[in-house]
Amino acid sequence: MIKKIIFSTLLFTSCFVAADTESEIQKLKDTSQNSLLAYEIVASLTREVGPRIAGSEGDKKAVAWAEAKLQSLGFDKVYKQPVRVRNWSRGLADASILAPFEHQLVVTALGGSVATPDKGIVAEVVMVDSLEDLKTRSVEEIKDKIVFINKRMERDRAGRGYGPVVIGRSRGAIEAAMLEAQAVIIRSVGTAQSRFAHTGAMQYNPEVEKIPAGALSNADADTLEYMFSKQQPVKMHLNVQAKEHGWQTSYNVIGEITGSAKPEEIVLIAAHLDSWDEGTGALDDGAGVGIVTAAASLIKSTLGAAERTIRVVLYANEEFGLVGAKEYAKANAEELGQIIVAAESDFGAGKIYQLDTRFASDALPFVKELHKHLAPLGIAEGTNTATGGPDISMLPAKGVPVVSLRQDGTHYFDYHHTPNDTLDKIAPDDIQQNQTAYAVFTWLMANSAVDPRPAPALIK
Amino acid sequence: MIKKIIFSTLLFTSCFVAADTESEIQKLKDTSQNSLLAYEIVASLTREVGPRIAGSEGDKKAVAWAEAKLQSLGFDKVYKQPVRVRNWSRGLADASILAPFEHQLVVTALGGSVATPDKGIVAEVVMVDSLEDLKTRSVEEIKDKIVFINKRMERDRAGRGYGPVVIGRSRGAIEAAMLEAQAVIIRSVGTAQSRFAHTGAMQYNPEVEKIPAGALSNADADTLEYMFSKQQPVKMHLNVQAKEHGWQTSYNVIGEITGSAKPEEIVLIAAHLDSWDEGTGALDDGAGVGIVTAAASLIKSTLGAAERTIRVVLYANEEFGLVGAKEYAKANAEELGQIIVAAESDFGAGKIYQLDTRFASDALPFVKELHKHLAPLGIAEGTNTATGGPDISMLPAKGVPVVSLRQDGTHYFDYHHTPNDTLDKIAPDDIQQNQTAYAVFTWLMANSAVDPRPAPALIK
Numbered sequence: 001m002i003k004k005i006i007f008s009t010l011l012f013t014s015c016f017v018a019a020d021t022e023s024e025i026q027k028l029k030d031t032s033q034n035s036l037l038a039y040e041i042v043a044s045l046t047r048e049v050g051p052r053i054a055g056s057e058g059d060k061k062a063v064a065w066a067e068a069k070l071q072s073l074g075f076d077k078v079y080k081q082p083v084r085v086r087n088w089s090r091g092l093a094d095a096s097i098l099a100p101f102e103h104q105l106v107v108t109a110l111g112g113s114v115a116t117p118d119k120g121i122v123a124e125v126v127m128v129d130s131l132e133d134l135k136t137r138s139v140e141e142i143k144d145k146i147v148f149i150n151k152r153m154e155r156d157r158a159g160r161g162y163g164p165v166v167i168g169r170s171r172g173a174i175e176a177a178m179l180e181a182q183a184v185i186i187r188s189v190g191t192a193q194s195r196f197a198h199t200g201a202m203q204y205n206p207e208v209e210k211i212p213a214g215a216l217s218n219a220d221a222d223t224l225e226y227m228f229s230k231q232q233p234v235k236m237h238l239n240v241q242a243k244e245h246g247w248q249t250s251y252n253v254i255g256e257i258t259g260s261a262k263p264e265e266i267v268l269i270a271a272h273l274d275s276w277d278e279g280t281g282a283l284d285d286g287a288g289v290g291i292v293t294a295a296a297s298l299i300k301s302t303l304g305a306a307e308r309t310i311r312v313v314l315y316a317n318e319e320f321g322l323v324g325a326k327e328y329a330k331a332n333a334e335e336l337g338q339i340i341v342a343a344e345s346d347f348g349a350g351k352i353y354q355l356d357t358r359f360a361s362d363a364l365p366f367v368k369e370l371h372k373h374l375a376p377l378g379i380a381e382g383t384n385t386a387t388g389g390p391d392i393s394m395l396p397a398k399g400v401p402v403v404s405l406r407q408d409g410t411h412y413f414d415y416h417h418t419p420n421d422t423l424d425k426i427a428p429d430d431i432q433q434n435q436t437a438y439a440v441f442t443w444l445m446a447n448s449a450v451d452p453r454p455a456p457a458l459i460k
Numbered sequence: 461m462i463k464k465i466i467f468s469t470l471l472f473t474s475c476f477v478a479a480d481t482e483s484e485i486q487k488l489k490d491t492s493q494n495s496l497l498a499y500e501i502v503a504s505l506t507r508e509v510g511p512r513i514a515g516s517e518g519d520k521k522a523v524a525w526a527e528a529k530l531q532s533l534g535f536d537k538v539y540k541q542p543v544r545v546r547n548w549s550r551g552l553a554d555a556s557i558l559a560p561f562e563h564q565l566v567v568t569a570l571g572g573s574v575a576t577p578d579k580g581i582v583a584e585v586v587m588v589d590s591l592e593d594l595k596t597r598s599v600e601e602i603k604d605k606i607v608f609i610n611k612r613m614e615r616d617r618a619g620r621g622y623g624p625v626v627i628g629r630s631r632g633a634i635e636a637a638m639l640e641a642q643a644v645i646i647r648s649v650g651t652a653q654s655r656f657a658h659t660g661a662m663q664y665n666p667e668v669e670k671i672p673a674g675a676l677s678n679a680d681a682d683t684l685e686y687m688f689s690k691q692q693p694v695k696m697h698l699n700v701q702a703k704e705h706g707w708q709t710s711y712n713v714i715g716e717i718t719g720s721a722k723p724e725e726i727v728l729i730a731a732h733l734d735s736w737d738e739g740t741g742a743l744d745d746g747a748g749v750g751i752v753t754a755a756a757s758l759i760k761s762t763l764g765a766a767e768r769t770i771r772v773v774l775y776a777n778e779e780f781g782l783v784g785a786k787e788y789a790k791a792n793a794e795e796l797g798q799i800i801v802a803a804e805s806d807f808g809a810g811k812i813y814q815l816d817t818r819f820a821s822d823a824l825p826f827v828k829e830l831h832k833h834l835a836p837l838g839i840a841e842g843t844n845t846a847t848g849g850p851d852i853s854m855l856p857a858k859g860v861p862v863v864s865l866r867q868d869g870t871h872y873f874d875y876h877h878t879p880n881d882t883l884d885k886i887a888p889d890d891i892q893q894n895q896t897a898y899a900v901f902t903w904l905m906a907n908s909a910v911d912p913r914p915a916p917a918l919i920k
């Protein structure tokens with residue numbers, strides 16, 4: 001066993017990493033630790049473009065902004081890949097309790113919701129604990145009512161509170177409509193105790209009637225919950241004026257630093273360019289755009305091109321179902337095998353605390369090399385079961401190795417998908433650590449002979 | 461010196477405090493520490509009534525609610541005192557940057573602002589650091605512009621950051637109009653880095669043109685500030701549709717527990733019933749209403765009447781210039797001399813950490829007695845220079861002794877005067893400590909022979 005480790009160590013020291021790696025990495029770290037480039041990129045995107053929901057004017061501006069930004073930052077190639085997107089607009093949303101006490105609520109439409117009739121609807125509210133609870137109810141109980149799914153999200157560094165709650169957001173309208181409800185409202189999928197409602201995508205089922213869907217702020221969900229303590233019928237007025245505007249063309253925007261020795265081999269680092277419409281998409285996902293763009297740009301300006309090509313992909317329309325990412329995988333199907341590794345930053349700007357990989361076993365010794373350089377940034381060793389960020393989540397199944405540079409998401413869901421997702425939520429120190437980590441990781445992967453392909457299969 | 465202290469101690473032990481005080485206080489504390497009455501009162505007010513700006517329907521509901529609540533809590537006398545109030549409504553407010561980059565901003569009207577023309581105004585923005593800075597500018601520079609007062613409030617436990625900044629809110633429109641500005645907007649007077657704008661009262665001067673006045677959220681003030689870094693003219697669209705609706709009658713609502721031995725001597729504990737219109741006035745000042753009402757009610761239910769009368773005053777219209785408090789002082793002018801002491805709770809629900817008094821020197825030994833019973837609640841000795849809460853601030857000049865039970869206000873200005881001032885910002889433990897402290901203080905003052913009158917004069 002000891003022999004094997006020593007052998008591996010020798011192997012990767014001699015084969016994977018060029019002799020001058022140490023000094024290059026040090027130079028890159030020094031540059032990054034004196035640069036706020038990632039922060040400045042997010043500042044520019046959030047303030048000069050602002051919100052950029054897929055297919056909107058803001059989205060078009062964001063695409064032009066991204067092309068110009070990548071060009072100005074010294075990428076060798078900048079190009080776009082068209083993506084057809086549905087354009088949906090939120091419009092006004094208004095909710096108030098009429099009985100047992102009148103009370104105005106803060107509500108927002110879920111992304112993709114249909115509208116109510118012009119003047120809204122008035123109906124009795126049925127409160128359920130969760131989507132699972134809703135599924136146990138009968139048509140008699142739910143018919144013509146507004147369903148209120150009152151499940152609270154738990155705070156967690158890794159965001160593990162999201163999955164169990166977001167299912168109510170995405171599938172609530174389907175399950176409620178199957179029981180003939182008029183509409184569904186959910187307690188926001190968010191951890192802040194505040195008066196911001198959290199939006200996010202929801203789904204319909206072509207077999208089931210489409211009913212309007214909204215989210216209440218946590219503070220207002222508390223208020224609605226309180227009304228039920230009075231043992232009287234709870235009546236609500238709900239008005240959602242969301243609209244579909246048909247199809248538009250958006251773009252994945254791509255910047256490359258061409259590899260000096262093996263340009264056909266690609267290290268792909270990604271984020272998504274679109275955002276929801278109410279905030280300015282600073283944490284989701286301006287931060288990712290800033291981090292991966294800055295990491296590549298700082299490599300170029302500090303060390304020049306790596307042996308492999310570094311490709312930054314800023315995906316279109318992540319929010320409505322990974323549309324840009326799916327298009328990328330389709331349009332680039334032939335070339336996916338040339339991706340050495342893919343990583344996406346899409347979890348805010350909290351410090352990275354762990355690196356997970358999904359590498360072929362031959363390449364696992366190289367993970368030690370990665371960790372040697374990432375440990376001083378406070379990044380611990382993780383597992384080899386990474387699945388990557390949302391836009392690269394379909395790649396491991398095609399054999400593409402991925403990593404997850406896991407960020408501290410303790411406060412991410414305080415702001416996620418709300419008007420309060422703005423630049424001031426990003427600590428310059430934190431995003432700088434992300435920038436440094438991505439730069440170091442990307443350089444090590446792009447300038448070594450390691451080959452983590454093919455990614456081990458996902459075990460369901 | 462030592463002799464004098466011993467003498468004083470004997471004096472207050474024998475004269476000020478009845479023999480069974482210890483056990484009474486213990487009983488009161490035990491009851492309070494098992495009661496969430498203050499919290500429940502705020503929950504009822506904020507959810508069953510909600511916002512209650514002076515003269516509004518909500519205000520009328522709040523008055524009816526307060527009468528019913530005091531009656532149900534066993535007060536011996538419940539009555540109202542009419543107060544004439546102006547009714548103002550916020551209406552829509554909308555602000556966007558047009559150049560150098562288009563950006564939608566979160567803005568709210570300051571309380572009392574006039575409206576812009578129907579479609580708003582478009583003007584170049586001049587940024588100043590503070591009201592003092594504005595005063596140094598010339599008409600040439602300011603004429604026809606929108607003035608942006610960009611002064612940030614500092615966080616402080618005692619709220620000392622408020623005074624230096626709020627002057628820009630209250631007097632900004634006057635100073636800007638004197639320089640012929642079209643409008644004034646301020647960085648919110650608030651400590652949260654968030655997307656809520658903080659409203660609050662502003663003033664006009666009959667000699668000077670009235671111009672519209674608004675506040676930007678801190679996040680949006682950051683964005684506007686950023687625009688100035690581009691060295692290009694900053695242009696803005698501002699629309700404020702606030703309205704005056706003339707005079708209405710509101711009420712100070714008063715509840716008393718009649719004194720058993722000296723009913724003509726009054727221990728007055730107060731809060732204000734009105735609130736701003738966007739939140740539900742939980743911290744400002746539902747908390748105060750809950751604290752003083754619960755304190756008096758728990759005294760009655762636990763120990764019965766005290767020797768002196770305990771009077772709970774829930775003032776009308778604090779927010780637009782202490783209107784209810786001024787009316788109280790006028791209508792009760794003859795009787796002010798009978799007030800033994802007055803205290804107001806109007807700084808949220810943070811734990812009380814210090815007791816300040818304004819007592820005649822003869823009564824200072826009794827402050828030791830107060831502290832003996834308050835210290836176990838974590839309340840330290842303060843000074844004898846208290847000025848009381850806003851609605852009792854005019855009483856010391858008339859010789860009425862006041863105290864300040866000083867609350868931890870570290871987070872008060874995160875929510876103050878925003879839509880986010882809701883019940884969830886109150887920690888049940890914290891408001892319970894306030895309730896206990898007010899109950900203990902009120903009982904000790906109402907059931908002893910101490911006479912702190914007249915209050916020492918204020919030294920300017």
Ligand SMILES: [Zn+2]
Nearest residue numbers: 284285318346
């Ligand atoms: Zn995202």
Ligand SMILES: [Zn+2]
Nearest residue numbers: 276284319417
């Ligand atoms: Zn998102």
Ligand SMILES: [Zn+2]
Nearest residue numbers: 744745778806
């Ligand atoms: Zn107040």
Ligand SMILES: [Zn+2]
Nearest residue numbers: 736744779877
């Ligand atoms: Zn106030």
